Amino acid sequence: MDGGMISAGAPLPVAGLLPETPMRIAIVTDAWLPQTNGVVSTLIALKRELELVGHDVLMVTPEQFTTIPCPTYHEIRLALVPGFEVERILTRAKPDSIHIVTEGPLGIAARRFCRRHGLPFTTSFHTKFPDYIEARFGIPPSWTYELLRRFHAPAASVMVATESIRQELAAHGFTQLSRWTRGVDLSQFRPLATKPATDWPRPIFTYVGRVAVEKNLPAFLDLDLPGTKLIVGDGPARETLERRYPHIRFVGRQVGEDLANFYAMSDVFVFPSRTDTFGLVMLEALASGVPIAALPVPGPIDLIEDSGVGALDWDLKRAALACLDIDPDACRARALEFSWATSAQQFLSNLHRLG
Template sequence: MRILIVTDAWEPQVNGVVRTLKSTRRELEAMGHTVDLLTPLEFQTVPCPTYPEIRLSLFPGGKVRRRIEAFRPDALHIATEGPLGLAARRYALRHDLPFTTAYHTRFPEYVQARFAIPLAWTYRFLRWFHGPARAVMAPTPVVLDDLRRYHITNGVLWTRGVDLDVFTAQRANVLNTAHPIFLYVGRVAVEKNVEAFLQLDLPGTKWVVGDGPALAGLKLRYPNVNYLGVLKQPDLAKVYASADVFVFPSRTDTFGLVLLEALASGLPVAAYPVTGPIDVLGDSPAGVMHEDLREACLEALRIDRATARAHAERFSWRAASEQFLAHLRPLPTASVAGAPNVSAPPDHAKAASAVTHRAGE
């Protein structure tokens, strides 16, 4: 099956969306599918206001059309609501092509946190964007409930995984500060609520790994905290393995892949009892969720690292990618404008039929 994924989130960004798409492509290709990604790397871009590492593609419509028609996908997936996603959506509607979308992040909550724009306004845009999709893939049941609350009713579950070969319960000591070591990994931005962690009165030392618009200000206000930039996965795995507790202060994440990475590295989690941690941890003893984040951090120190690793082993990228595949909606034969009016190759037709069957149609 030939699958085209359109995304405004891509390298050099380092975030959960990019990791999810990379891992999904890897697994789909291992299953024998052909996957192409249409990303901002192919376009002239400008930095997103307040998020300069996010690049917004300029006037993408013509090239998006040509790429779709040249690739002739059997299925079209629109991963983000940015300029490329809008252009692909417009093309699909104009040519009556079925497509799926995804809801990766709590975009309305982020916009409200940064610009004080009411949630209802942004959710109205999301209803418009995702409404024509055959399915909106969301990472957790709680997020699906949130979408339904705002009348986005075509949601389906697409869970997440972790690379258990990279993130392991290894012996490492790359953080040479006093124990216990409390660690945050992720974007350093206001919506991630990192300052709630840095304000805590905790024994030992604190580390922050990542970059973002709030980093410079936090460094000034909390000079006793240790900071690292963005790390490649093998180096990040050693950092996880060197810490004692992973602290996840965000109240707005839809899932939080870093939670799984930490757990796979044998690192217990401390978090608020909100969407993301609730969906990853459930009732597992691998972490502590508490409205008093300091209490959660101190209790998490008592958790055995083997317990954290065992919980992470329940999540695999292969299972998540099979779920993604089942939600796709194959395009009718020769439905892409400019494609010759011939039958799809047998292997593509079989793949499309299999996905349709698995989706319950």
């Protein structure tokens, strides 16, 4: 495997406990339904896989609390003063292991609970908030990285999705870093025997994901490409971008078979983001037989570099056009190397028992 990724058959590292040990796992996250993003998709798949092999999973999510809208992301709800309730839930649940997913109000409350009671816990790094905050507010990333380093410093293990993100965080002083790869639903996302008929000119260059400033979408939308550009997803920047780019096809948030069909009808998946830690949508595209054009940054580097299933180039137009010559079967074969079962096993291997 390239880029340090772990294949479905690769041995898994053993950390604080054995993957086959049945236990009750508390997973605390500020990111949860109805949000649609890679973190939520990962957690849904993780919960399913853990329960399939006999573990009891307790999700501590904003659904259980009074919430307020997140500034600049009103569709995201943040728990309001959750400390007492988080302590009550975790005390009554008596979990064997506690994992903190996010650095939001629930994550902070769970971290405080564990520190107060001397309990080991693990965390994971899903979102490059320093880059997001710089894009929105101009705050230097080094300031935010220092705050995040302090948040994660007491964790017994800090799980990251790729080797390049591990190296990046290590350079910022993060320690106890371990790998937790990702998977893809190969039954939902799959190639079609023939591309569906459409009135849209081909080739179809597609982006799937949140429509937000940190996704760097103008880098794709400004490209002079033949055919059609398609944006699948919603977010705070959608209305502005639709006005700015009236010739682009915006189809909004899609789920289930509708989402799978938009992937399968595409000729190239364009991923302009500079800030994602992995990019699950890239795996979904590959599973659909669609090559990926992206910038040579963490996430795309780990998934695509030297694999022959995409093109990485600071010239995103050149990368997109190069993808037109890539074999869809090779893309599907690359996706077959990833499974949610393997992802869940690796997550388990990184956990630590309480006490």
